[in-house]
Amino acid sequence: MAEAVRRTKKEGLEQAKGDVIQLLQDKKCHPILIRLGWHDAGTYNKDVKDFPHRGGANGSIRFYPEINHGANAGLVNACKLLQSIADKYDGVSYADLFQMASALAVKDAGGPSIPMRYGRKDAEGPESVQPEGNLPAGGAPWPNGEPGPGDHLRKVFYRMGFTDQEIVALSGAHTVGRAYPNRSGFGKESTKYTKDGPGTKGGSSWTPEWLVFDNSYFKYIKEQNDNELLVLETDDVLFKDEGFRPYAEKYAADQDAFFADYAKAHAKLSELGVEWDPSPIPFAT
Ligand code: HEM
Known part of the structure; x- marks a missing residue:
């Protein structure tokens, strides 16, 4: 019916x-x-x-x-x-x-x-x-044979009409949440940050405070010094690709700038x- x-x-x-x-x-x-x-x-x-x-x-x-x-x-x-x-x-x-x-x-x-x-x-x-x-894949192999994560992100997000700046801003949503091996295949069963929830337990988060929306994603992705946290290839590329890096640096340094750009892109x-x-x-x- x-x-x-x-x-x-x-x-x-x-x-x-x-x-x-x-x-x-x-x-x-x-x-x-x-x-x-x-x-x-x-x-x-x-x-x-x-x-x-x-x-x-x-x-x-x-x-x-x-x-x-x-x-x-x-x-x-x-x-x-x-x-x-x-x-x-x-x-x-x-x-x-x-x-x-x-x-x-x-x-x-x-x-x-x-x-x-x-x-x-x-x-x-x-x-x-x-x-x-x-929708974008988080790691190789890239679905349309793109050579790397930057090309893949651009292929997917340009199809929706987004710019490089908007790709970086939107990626900042990973400041919250987790990846689970039994869903996407990414992340660990559990980490010290996720083993007790709240809510569903387990998975790997991008940040320690994965229920707080702030700019910490960009800081952790830049430093990559905590192996209890997740970094997808499509996260990692934000500080490696010349077109993305200036925005990623800006958002790591300035939460107000991130929030303003995120709100518009969202x-x-x-x-x-x-x-x-x-x-x-x-x-x-
Ligand atoms: C840039 C390309 C992106 C890729 C490759 C990507 C990939 C992923 C993957 C693999 C997961 C883990 C899913 C799971 O195992 O349950 C995930 C989770 C998540 N993604 Fe993305 N994502 C991207 C962009 C975005 C965007 C644009 C947003 C929102 C504006 C977003 C919001 C989230 C959130 C909030 C979670 C956590 C979900 C949860 O904890 O249940 N992602 N993403």
């Missing part, structure tokens, strides 16, 4: 905001909600014109086969958490709920306030799902491929 079409209204946004904040407090699930919003949006292909086949922040990650794509391992848990909110009222689209949860998670973890707009139209069925392979990410129904609603998130 086809799902009823959900259309975002102001009251729905208000209800959802309260429930998401409660969920974050209860479950400490900030990182996985940020990742869900990113993976829904990050399928976007600027060269495909029609909605929703161009991908982007259209809620299609809730459908099989997309939720089963290798890059999305573990994200079914994030979908379930938010489904419990979606089940309570229909005044917020899935696409909006996913992006709202991500923006609130960033802010609740101590990060910047992201200038969010709502009214995203949902993809209504699995036939709109983008083919697998639009807002852009949250609107990739969006069709407004009928027009965007600014709403403090």
